[in-house]
Amino acid sequence: MKYGFVFPKGDARQAAELAYQAEQSGWDGFFMWEPVWGVDAWVSLAAAAMRTERIRLGTMITPVSRMRPWKLASETATLDNLSGGRVILSVGLGAPDTGFAAFGEVTDRKTRAELLDEGLDILTGLWRGQPFSYQGKHYTVQPTDFMLPPPPVQQPRIPIWVVGAWPSDKSMQRALRYDGLLPSVVHKHKNGSRQVKQARPEDIRAIRQYIQANRKNATDFDIVVEGETPGKDRRAASDQVAPWEAAGATWWIEAMWNAMDQPEDVGRRVLQGPPAG
Secondary structure: OEEEEEEOOOOHHHHHHHHHHHHHOOOOEEEEOOOOOOOOHHHHHHHHHHHOOOOEEEEOOEEHHHOOHHHHHHHHHHHHHHHOOOEEEEEEOOOHHHOOHHHOOOOOHHHHHHHHHHHHHHHHHHHHOOOOOEEOOOOEEOOOOOOOOOOOOOOOOOOEEEEEEEOOHHHHHHHHOOOEEEEEEEEEOOOOOEEEEEOOHHHHHHHHHHHHHHOOOOOOOEEEEEEOOOOOOHHHHHHHHHHHHHHOOOEEEEEOHHHOOOHHHHHHHHHHOOOOO
């Protein structure tokens, strides 16, 4: 299992310093959340790339529906080159209650799903190079030869982790087309409402069986879970993560979302290192 850390809040300079400390403390990945309006994740990750050599760098998560896919392709490919091939892109529909409506972003779930699918098609197509064209419901792209950027270092593409709603077959099939799954468990009630819960180890076991039965691509595929472990007690932290690893999870993401206004606690947890046995 590999171990990542999500930086819950701070500016680009703080992100770069914390990424350096995370690398020195044995973490495998450093991730930024991507707000509608706030500290830019890609600028922060670029700063982190300049302070680090090994640790993977990515978002948690990027809501593709409110991105220009060609701009996102530029940002990710540029960072992949800058970092020497260390980018991971995590994508999903995003949480509309984080400011979507305030800035006129799409909030309709079906439309956001369409924009996600088309955005990923364009993103991966542009990474592959020119000539590339695309005709979708929401986007049209024509081939271009104007000031072409270098392709990403990672081939055949930068790894893409996709949020998948278990047990929705449509959502899971989207994730299986790419390189990793960020699972959530969705319960649909008779009144049409949805209840989203964090996946449990038993869910991960069922998801792993589904992946093995349905994924045609033989390349590696990550199952990514998140939580918070006690940094002061390495044994207890390792014991907490062990059931997830046994169930088939390949990444544990330490997510201190409740410590956004407690930078000292966040920095201390990074220095305590990952919950490895």
